[in-house]
Amino acid sequence: MITQMPKAVAGIKIPDSTITRQATELLREHGSELLYNHSLRTFLFAALNGEQKKIAYDAELLYVSAAFHDLGLTPHYSSPDKCFEVDGANAAREFLRGHGLPAQTLQLVWDAIALHTVPGVAPYKEAEVALLNYGVALDVVGKGYEQLSEAVREDIIRHFPRGGFKAKVIPAFFDGFKHKPETTYGTINVDICAFMMPNFEKKNFCDAILHSPWSE
Known part of the structure; x- marks a missing residue:
């Protein structure tokens, strides 16, 4: 069950500002408990990676990016x-625009969220983009799991429980785009459609090339 936000977890201070509090409320209002806990774990894993690697990052922007990164799955x-x-x-950009943040900041957060499932690109962009991708990958598939101590992992999970995450997250992701499976083309999410839809046929890039309207 979602409880009051702690001030710090695993040595990472939870940003506490008008923007982050409002982002948290939107996540609580529109996201599920599964997505809420996943998003907060993602922030903490991302921030810890930044601290470990001594990467300068904006904690408030990283937090907002983590809070919004899966809200596109919600109705x-x-x-x-x-x-x-x-x-x-898009939702995060409009949210931050409402707070008067500059265009460069809006684009940074937009990129972080839009690219969080693109492991071949996100790690090479700005700190917040790369760190969000890292935090998501650690929580979902365990990338970098061994780089955190058991005590740190347990502290994070105690505050933001996984609650059967491995069994629940694939259906949860699928629920967010089952009405538009074609939008998963070219992303890792196409694997979720293939897993959840027995008759799903992936689009093939080679077929697209060979069957294009060009004569040669």
């Missing part, structure tokens, strides 16, 4: 025709 923010990463990125 409130989901569009009929865009991939969920873009829906979440």
Whole structure:
């Protein structure tokens, strides 16, 4: 069950500002308990990686990025025709625009969310983009698991429990884009569609090339 936000977990201070408090409330309002806990664990894993590698990052922007990164899966923010990463990125951009933040900041957060499922690109961009990708990968597939002590992992999970995450997260992701499976083309989410839909046929890039309208 979602409880009051702690001030710090595993040595990482939880940003406490008007922007982060409002982002948390939106996550609580529109996200599930599963997505809430996943998003907060993602922030903490991302921030810990930044601290370990001595990477300068904006904790407030990283937190907002983590809070919004999966909100595109929710009915409130989901569009009929865009991939969920873009829906979440658009929502975060509008949220931050409402707080008067500059265009460069809006683009940074947009990129962090839009690219959080693109492991071949995100790690080479700005700190907040790379760190969010790292935090997501650690929580979802355990990338970098061994780089955190058992005590640190347990402290994070005690505050933000996994609650059967491995069994629940694939259906939870699928629920966010089952009405628009075509938007998963070119992303890791196409594997979720293939797993959850017995008759799902992946689009093939080679077929797209060979069957293009060009004569040669």
